Amino acid sequence: MTPDEPEEERTTLRRPVPGVLAAPVVHLLDIEATPSEPARRVEIGPGPLTIGRGAQSGLVLPSGDVSRNHCVIALHGEAAIISDLGSTNGTIVDGKRVHEPVRLSIGARLTLGPFTLVYRSGRAADFARGEEVEKDLARAGRYVAALLPPPLPEGPVRADWRFVPSANIGGDGFGYGWLDEHRFAVWLLDVSGHGVGSALLAASVMNLLRVHSLPGTDFTDAAAVLAALNDRFQMDRQGGLYFSIWYGVYDTRSRIIGFGCAGQHPAFMIVPGEATPQPLWVKNPAVGLAPDWPYRRAEVAVPPGARLHLFSDGAFEIITADDRQLTIGDFLPLLAAAPQPGLPEPERLWQAVRGASRPGPLDDDVALLTLDFP
Amino acid sequence: MELQVVQDAGAPTRLVLVGRLDASGTEKVEVLFMARVRAAAGDVLVDMTAVGFVGSLGIRLLISAARLAERAGRKVVLFGAQPPVAEVFRTVALDDLIPVAADEAAALAQLVA
Numbered sequence: 001m002t003p004d005e006p007e008e009e010r011t012t013l014r015r016p017v018p019g020v021l022a023a024p025v026v027h028l029l030d031i032e033a034t035p036s037e038p039a040r041r042v043e044i045g046p047g048p049l050t051i052g053r054g055a056q057s058g059l060v061l062p063s064g065d066v067s068r069n070h071c072v073i074a075l076h077g078e079a080a081i082i083s084d085l086g087s088t089n090g091t092i093v094d095g096k097r098v099h100e101p102v103r104l105s106i107g108a109r110l111t112l113g114p115f116t117l118v119y120r121s122g123r124a125a126d127f128a129r130g131e132e133v134e135k136d137l138a139r140a141g142r143y144v145a146a147l148l149p150p151p152l153p154e155g156p157v158r159a160d161w162r163f164v165p166s167a168n169i170g171g172d173g174f175g176y177g178w179l180d181e182h183r184f185a186v187w188l189l190d191v192s193g194h195g196v197g198s199a200l201l202a203a204s205v206m207n208l209l210r211v212h213s214l215p216g217t218d219f220t221d222a223a224a225v226l227a228a229l230n231d232r233f234q235m236d237r238q239g240g241l242y243f244s245i246w247y248g249v250y251d252t253r254s255r256i257i258g259f260g261c262a263g264q265h266p267a268f269m270i271v272p273g274e275a276t277p278q279p280l281w282v283k284n285p286a287v288g289l290a291p292d293w294p295y296r297r298a299e300v301a302v303p304p305g306a307r308l309h310l311f312s313d314g315a316f317e318i319i320t321a322d323d324r325q326l327t328i329g330d331f332l333p334l335l336a337a338a339p340q341p342g343l344p345e346p347e348r349l350w351q352a353v354r355g356a357s358r359p360g361p362l363d364d365d366v367a368l369l370t371l372d373f374p
Numbered sequence: 375m376e377l378q379v380v381q382d383a384g385a386p387t388r389l390v391l392v393g394r395l396d397a398s399g400t401e402k403v404e405v406l407f408m409a410r411v412r413a414a415a416g417d418v419l420v421d422m423t424a425v426g427f428v429g430s431l432g433i434r435l436l437i438s439a440a441r442l443a444e445r446a447g448r449k450v451v452l453f454g455a456q457p458p459v460a461e462v463f464r465t466v467a468l469d470d471l472i473p474v475a476a477d478e479a480a481a482l483a484q485l486v487a
Contacts, residue, residue, distance in 0.1 A: 192430035194397055240434065244466065263466040285467040289437060317427075325427055327458045363396075 026127060027080050029059070029073075029110075030118040032360055037062075037115075048074040051112065052085070065089050065113030073104070080104045080119060089113055109360075116359045134167070140199040141165040147206045149175050156252050157184045158372040162346035163365070170365030171198030171243070172312045173206045182252045183220050185209075188310040188369055189245040190264070192286075201241050205229065222247045222260035223297040226287065230262070230295065235288040242288030246310055248280070250302060250373070257308075260297040262287045265313065265328055268335055272305040277335045280308075307345070308371040309335050314364030315349070318357040326356065345370040375399030377406055386485060387414040392424040395432030404435050411439045416448060417485045419478065423454035428462050440472035449473060453481035 027044040031037070042049075042059055049058045054068035061070070067087035074081050083101040084091040091098045092111035104110075110117040120127075145163060152159040159176055171191030179185050189205055191198040208229075212219045217228040225247050235242040246267050248259035259267070263286025266279035282298045302308075316331035334352045339345055346368040353366060375393035382388075389410055393399055411418055420436070422428075428436075440450040451473040455463055468474055475481035 190430070192434055235434070242430075242434065244430075265465050283464070283467050283470070285471055286433075290471055317429075325458070327461065 024124050025078055025121060026124045027075060028120045028127070030120060031061075032116045032118065034114055044073055044075060044080060046075060048072050050085075052087075061112055061115050063113040063115065066115065070112055071098075078121070080121065082110070087112075111359075118360075136196060137167065137169050137199075140196045141169050144169070144173055144199050144203055144206070147173065147175070147203060147210065149177060152176075156374065157250060158374070159186070159369065160344050160346050161367070161369040162344075162350040163367050164350065164362070165365045166194070166314065166363060167361045168194040168363075169196065169199045170194055170312070170314055171202045171241075172314065172365035172367040173202040174310065174367055174369050175206055175210055176369075176371070177210070179212070179219050179249065184250045184252070185219060185248070186250070186308075186310065186369070186371060187245060187247040188264070188267075188312065188367060189243050190312050190314075190365075190367075191243040192241055194364075197239060197241060201233070201238060201243065205233065205243065205245075208232075220249050220258075221297070222249060222258055223295045226260050226262050226284065226295040226297075227293070230287045230290070230293055233288045234291055238288060242286050244286040246280075248308075255302045255304075255373070256299050257302050258297055258299045260284065260295055262295065263289070267308055267310045268332070269300065269302070270307045270309070270335065271303050275336060277309070277332060302373050304374065306373045308373070309345075309349075310367075310369040310371075311349070312365060312367040314362065314366040315353050315368055317364065318353065318362065320356060321358045323358070330356075375402045377403040377410075379410055386417040386419050386482075388419045388421060390421040390424065394427040395425055395435070396427055396429040397431050400429070400431040400435050407435060408439060408442065411442055411450060412446075414443070414448065418443060418448070418450045419481050419485075420450060420452045421454055421478070422452055422459060423456070425459055426456065428459050433462075433466055433468065436468070437472055449485055451475055451481040451484050453478050 029042050029044065031040050033039040050069065050072045051057055051059045051061060052068045052070040053062055053066040069085045070087040071082055071084050071091040081101050081103055082098060084098050093102055094108055104119040106121050108119045148163060174188040176186040187209055189202065191201045208214060214228040218224045244263035246261040246264045248257050250257040259280055260282050262284045266281035268277035268279055270277050280300055282296050284295050285293060316326055316328045318326050320326060334349055340348050349368045375395065378390040380388040380390060389407060436452060443450045453475040454477055463469060463474055473484050475484055
């Protein structure tokens with residue numbers, strides 16, 4: 001702009017665009033869930049937000065490891081500044097104890113006793129849109145969860161499970177049921193990627209398997225089921241999504257389980273008197289990756305008292321508090337550990353997984369399914 | 375996640391992946407990775423030695439790249455997977471679908487074959 005331009009035009013150019021430049025910036029703290037407290041979100045207002053376990057605090061965190069007046073967050077312009085108030089256990093920001101006032105960066109993780117708080121800042125409209133997306137994901141997760149079968153506490157095959165969808169929905173699913181008077185089918189699948197797309201494909205496959213709706217397919221033959229799924233769900237026709245699956249059929253007359261797995265890690269059987277879990281695995285690619293693949297199957301005898309564990313990779317591909325990436329080899333000792341009286345096996349395993357992983361939400365769905373064969 | 379491109383005269387294009395090939399890591403490199411495979415004059419070696427984790431979307435990226443090259447009459451060969459990554463490759467039967475070698479020498483041998 002030159003000095004010769006009329007004043008009126010300069011005035012017009014400087015006027016903020018309603019709803020864009022003038023959009024209010026909000027500052028939030030996402031308090032992650034703990035065993036005793038659900039997740040919640042609080043807004044940091046124009047006045048300082050005091051945090052502590054004392055009832056007079058602006059944000060009360062009920063724990064003996066949090067001081068009565070632990071820390072305070074105050075806004076200075078668009079900056080959020082956190083100051084420790086002489087707390088006993090310290091105010092930890094991104095793993096470092098704070099000794100002087102510190103400006104919080106977006107996404108900063110605050111550790112106050114057992115609580116983890118994540119700082120977020122941005123335009124209110126963006127948060128509103130983000131919340132809508134989160135609601136959609138939660139709805140997708142509830143739909144998948146609604147397709148899961150109830151536990152089976154009695155009968156020749158007993159089943160129990162624990163399913164914990166991640167915030168982004170990982171596309172896990174599983175199911176089981178009687179094919180006829182003698183044969184019982186069980187399966188667990190994991191769709192690639194995360195989000196509503198993965199949940200949609202998981203739900204599609206779960207519905208097909210629940211009602212045995214693959215025309216011309218013998219559902220008692222694991223290899224035939226995998227081949228039929230592979231024929232129907234090629235990645236190129238499914239938005240680039242594919243899935244891994246373990247599928248097995250137990251026959252009560254022969255006490256044999258015939259199984260196949262496609263791109264999926266083994267299921268593990270624990271037999272009374274044997275210390276090491278037995279992997280049930282056949283090498284096949286995941287469903288959707290290779291057209292016309294000749295899927296293979298295998299069989300194994302199921303002794304009385306045997307227990308079969310199926311689980312998704314979210315149960316073991318976790319990162320620990322000290323930033324280690326765990327693998328299935330780290331998970332197997334948990335399977336072999338002694339059950340805890342009164343605690344369902346899937347719940348015991350879930351507690352072990354949760355305890356081993358770093359604080360905060362998990363990156364992937366966790367599906368844990370246990371079958372007992374009396 | 376980083377992607378380094380090494381192009382020595384007369385040698386196959388070498389794509390070096392560094393970091394975690396999880397969902398976010400894959401998202402960061404997939405456009406450039408596929409573009410480099412598409413633009414390569416000949417075969418491509420993918421160096422996995424500095425990759426600590428491969429998730430389902432990473433597997434899809436590697437398969438898509440290999441198939442893209444295959445359609446153009448070229449090869450993509452992976453090599454140097456660390457034991458946890460090699461275990462994932464085995465679980466998903468990746469070596470039944472695309473060329474996977476233990477190390478660079480074996481990868482080069484696959485290109486000659």
